[in-house]
Amino acid sequence: MSADAEQPARLLIRDLSQIATPAGRTAPLRGAGLREIDVVEDGFILCADGRITDIGSMQRLTGLTGDLVEVDGRGLSAVPGLVDCHTHACFAGDRVEEFSLRAAGATYEELHAKGGGILSTVRATREAGEAGLAAALARHRSWMLRAGTTTFEAKSGYGLDHDTELTQLRVVRNAGGVPTWLGAHAVPPEFVDVGADAYVDFLIEDVLPDAASLAVAADVFLERGAFDVEQARRVLSACRAAGLELRLHGDQFTESGAIPLAIELGARSVDHLESTGPVGIAALAFSSVVGVLLPASALFLDRPMPPARALVDAGAAIAIATDFNPGSAFCESLPLVCSLAATQLRMAPEEALAACTVNAAHVLALADRKGRLAAGFDADMVLVADDDWRHLAYHLGGDVVHTVVEGGRIVSTTRA
Amino acid sequence: MSADAEQPARLLIRDLSQIATPAGRTAPLRGAGLREIDVVEDGFILCADGRITDIGSMQRLTGLTGDLVEVDGRGLSAVPGLVDCHTHACFAGDRVEEFSLRAAGATYEELHAKGGGILSTVRATREAGEAGLAAALARHRSWMLRAGTTTFEAKSGYGLDHDTELTQLRVVRNAGGVPTWLGAHAVPPEFVDVGADAYVDFLIEDVLPDAASLAVAADVFLERGAFDVEQARRVLSACRAAGLELRLHGDQFTESGAIPLAIELGARSVDHLESTGPVGIAALAFSSVVGVLLPASALFLDRPMPPARALVDAGAAIAIATDFNPGSAFCESLPLVCSLAATQLRMAPEEALAACTVNAAHVLALADRKGRLAAGFDADMVLVADDDWRHLAYHLGGDVVHTVVEGGRIVSTTRA
Numbered sequence: 001m002s003a004d005a006e007q008p009a010r011l012l013i014r015d016l017s018q019i020a021t022p023a024g025r026t027a028p029l030r031g032a033g034l035r036e037i038d039v040v041e042d043g044f045i046l047c048a049d050g051r052i053t054d055i056g057s058m059q060r061l062t063g064l065t066g067d068l069v070e071v072d073g074r075g076l077s078a079v080p081g082l083v084d085c086h087t088h089a090c091f092a093g094d095r096v097e098e099f100s101l102r103a104a105g106a107t108y109e110e111l112h113a114k115g116g117g118i119l120s121t122v123r124a125t126r127e128a129g130e131a132g133l134a135a136a137l138a139r140h141r142s143w144m145l146r147a148g149t150t151t152f153e154a155k156s157g158y159g160l161d162h163d164t165e166l167t168q169l170r171v172v173r174n175a176g177g178v179p180t181w182l183g184a185h186a187v188p189p190e191f192v193d194v195g196a197d198a199y200v201d202f203l204i205e206d207v208l209p210d211a212a213s214l215a216v217a218a219d220v221f222l223e224r225g226a227f228d229v230e231q232a233r234r235v236l237s238a239c240r241a242a243g244l245e246l247r248l249h250g251d252q253f254t255e256s257g258a259i260p261l262a263i264e265l266g267a268r269s270v271d272h273l274e275s276t277g278p279v280g281i282a283a284l285a286f287s288s289v290v291g292v293l294l295p296a297s298a299l300f301l302d303r304p305m306p307p308a309r310a311l312v313d314a315g316a317a318i319a320i321a322t323d324f325n326p327g328s329a330f331c332e333s334l335p336l337v338c339s340l341a342a343t344q345l346r347m348a349p350e351e352a353l354a355a356c357t358v359n360a361a362h363v364l365a366l367a368d369r370k371g372r373l374a375a376g377f378d379a380d381m382v383l384v385a386d387d388d389w390r391h392l393a394y395h396l397g398g399d400v401v402h403t404v405v406e407g408g409r410i411v412s413t414t415r416a
Numbered sequence: 417m418s419a420d421a422e423q424p425a426r427l428l429i430r431d432l433s434q435i436a437t438p439a440g441r442t443a444p445l446r447g448a449g450l451r452e453i454d455v456v457e458d459g460f461i462l463c464a465d466g467r468i469t470d471i472g473s474m475q476r477l478t479g480l481t482g483d484l485v486e487v488d489g490r491g492l493s494a495v496p497g498l499v500d501c502h503t504h505a506c507f508a509g510d511r512v513e514e515f516s517l518r519a520a521g522a523t524y525e526e527l528h529a530k531g532g533g534i535l536s537t538v539r540a541t542r543e544a545g546e547a548g549l550a551a552a553l554a555r556h557r558s559w560m561l562r563a564g565t566t567t568f569e570a571k572s573g574y575g576l577d578h579d580t581e582l583t584q585l586r587v588v589r590n591a592g593g594v595p596t597w598l599g600a601h602a603v604p605p606e607f608v609d610v611g612a613d614a615y616v617d618f619l620i621e622d623v624l625p626d627a628a629s630l631a632v633a634a635d636v637f638l639e640r641g642a643f644d645v646e647q648a649r650r651v652l653s654a655c656r657a658a659g660l661e662l663r664l665h666g667d668q669f670t671e672s673g674a675i676p677l678a679i680e681l682g683a684r685s686v687d688h689l690e691s692t693g694p695v696g697i698a699a700l701a702f703s704s705v706v707g708v709l710l711p712a713s714a715l716f717l718d719r720p721m722p723p724a725r726a727l728v729d730a731g732a733a734i735a736i737a738t739d740f741n742p743g744s745a746f747c748e749s750l751p752l753v754c755s756l757a758a759t760q761l762r763m764a765p766e767e768a769l770a771a772c773t774v775n776a777a778h779v780l781a782l783a784d785r786k787g788r789l790a791a792g793f794d795a796d797m798v799l800v801a802d803d804d805w806r807h808l809a810y811h812l813g814g815d816v817v818h819t820v821v822e823g824g825r826i827v828s829t830t831r832a
Contacts, residue, residue, distance in 0.1 A: 096804050096810045099765075100764055100806050103757075103763060104764035104766075146815060300812060301759075330812055331812035332813075333814065342516075343715055343717075390516050396715070396745070397751075
């Protein structure tokens with residue numbers, strides 16, 4: 001279960017029962033295209049220098065010579081390394097006390113009175129320091145890797161002050177993640193008296209100039225009680241001008257105008273959508289914005305699931321992600337999210353796979369080299385512990401991730 | 417991740433952040449009693465000859481000499497080995513094709529036309545032979561063990577003929593499980609023309625005499641389309657006369673009269689209860705029958721969750737289990753079931769822990785030696801990968817089971 005620094009440059013995985021990958025070369029996949037998965041039976045994958053160099057049937061595998069690691073793939077199936085395009089994995093502490101009180105019936109007000117909620121994570125994150133935060137993210141990253149996630153995004157938004165927001169972005173970047181600046185996650189205690197507009201001014205004037213050089217994208221929590229459409233438009237317009245890609249948390253608890261705003265601004269994605277109705281579904285389906293669905297979060301909070309089936313059937317491009325965070329989704333497992341997609345979102349395993357590989361890679365602007373098993377793509381893959389790759393979704397809560405390969409190197413395996 | 421045949425007779429787990437166990441000595445726990453968990457901080461557990469011999473605070477751990485394995489428990493917490501009191505783990509094959517078609521929107525009729533449903537598992541199980549079935553159960557058992565299940569029940573019910581039913585019971589017994597005879601699981605193809613009553617006659621006259629010496633308990637699937645109250649009463653009365661404990665599948669899809677029958681016959685448990693209403697809740701609460709709730713099955717089929725909160729608040733004794741089976745709950749993970757209990761059933765982590773330890777042990781008539789961490793009890797335990805044991809429920813889909821001890825021996829660990 002550890003990276004081997006001595007692994008040679010070439011890796012051959014042979015005798016795989018199945019190799020399953022989203023078909024074609026375009027991204028994102030939408031509508032019926034989400035079901036198009038190419039499957040090679042009894043196949044091999046050859047990797048060199050971090051890239052996939054060849055994939056095919058064992059019948060055409062010719063004699064290979066030279067320095068080579070061979071992996072016996074019998075009884076296993078390969079899918080692309082999973083891409084988690086929506087996490088808040090860069091946090092300190094946990095919220096197990098709040099979770100337990102809530103499970104036992106405590107109301108939101110009682111939890112708040114006991115110091116729960118997002119601000120408890122903000123306190124812990126501010127106090128952790130850069131080294132403490134890096135250690136916490138490394139731990140979370142090791143969980144994600146064991147669960148098959150080879151590419152991850154993580155947002156700031158637990159600093160809510162200049163220095164801690166930048167520290168979060170730096171820590172994510174140093175850990176190899178895709179950093180998204182979510183300064184507009186909540187109004188911090190220091191700004192409660194002066195209000196959300198003053199905090200938005202601060203974000204744009206004082207934080208954005210530094211955040212823009214660290215982050216890949218910017219995100220805003222557009223919701224009643226957080227930030228409204230006008231505030232979100234101000235933040236995201238400034239971020240777009242600074243060269244950042246745009247994301248948006250929207251329609252989690254109320255239909256909040258996030259979909260029209262995401263379309264207006266040309267955002268990469270609008271995320272959550274548990275409360276999206278028919279008009280929003282139709283608008284999203286005819287746009288280039290990806291809907292990112294987070295069923296583990298809906299499960300964790302026992303909230304309605306997003307209208308995945310209606311979105312796909314309307315022709316939308318959707319992705320699925322964990323939303324990994326300490327308050328509303330203490331869950332790093334994309335295989336579990338695939339199971340929830342199949343059982344709660346009425347998505348076929350094929351659709352779920354495309355949604356957490358090629359489409360998630362598109363959300364992160366990485367679809368040219370992540371999210372598919374094809375020659376030229378990064379050699380990131382998951383070997384599923386069954387000869388049918390669909391166990392990834394079928395085996396609910398199971399130990400389905402047998403081996404994880406990242407950049408052509410085995411970074412996690414259950415094999416003794 | 418493998419048992420070490422050379423482990424000495426004594427095991428000391430020291431410096432555990434927490435040791436958490438259901439309080440008291442009675443079973444089952446009911447109502448508010450389900451929340452009573454004793455927690456020792458900074459503690460040790462000493463085991464010898466398969467039993468727990470001492471538990472306490474590190475402060476009173478005196479010098480131990482002799483042949484002893486020491487486990488460093490820092491950063492870990494201990495809970496009793498988990499008890500899965502309702503599984504159908506003794507099956508051959510899987511139903512991933514049916515799962516995938518259903519996720520993509522196929523109707524029940526379409527699935528049936530494609531050869532899906534329980535009878536496809538009956539076919540595979542009949543064809544597997546005793547060795548094949550033993551190999552399949554060994555594989556499932558290894559999954560359960562890694563997920564922290566040290567005691568498991570498994571039902572027959574995929575044979576539905578004399579020989580295969582007995583083979584299933586023998587295989588479960590040989591694997592160390594608690595065998596339950598579920599001949600009345602479905603009417604097999606051979607009896608469709610003559611009807612369920614004739615099949616019940618066959619079960620009682622031809623199978624029970626042999627099943628009674630292999631099984632610990634008997635179970636019936638009481639449901640519209642399966643067996644009715646009168647048929648269930650006939651089967652279970654005969655089984656009781658033959659010395660078996662009684663179980664009952666009831667109220668899964670319709671309120672079917674299972675609770676009154678379970679009470680009438682003095683059954684150990686009535687299991688499922690997704691459709692139980694207020695009258696059934698009140699009746700169960702004032703009875704000695706345990707309600708076994710199976711939230712992974714409800715999730716897998718996207719059905720309503722059972723009324724756990726109402727049952728507990730009314731004073732009922734409840735247990736939770738996986739229902740592990742290939743059709744409606746391909747899930748062996750009791751930690752995931754604990755997370756579902758907390759998020760979907762509104763049970764506190766404490767209630768969930770009691771429900772899959774002491775109360776589940778009571779359902780299996782093993783509560784005198786399983787389900788608690790206390791001197792004299794079997795040395796079965798799970799070391800949770802956090803210093804707060806409640807991560808067992810909080811960490812949704814996470815790799816929370818660090819080490820599993822069964823009978824005083826380490827049988828699974830993630831430690832390198």
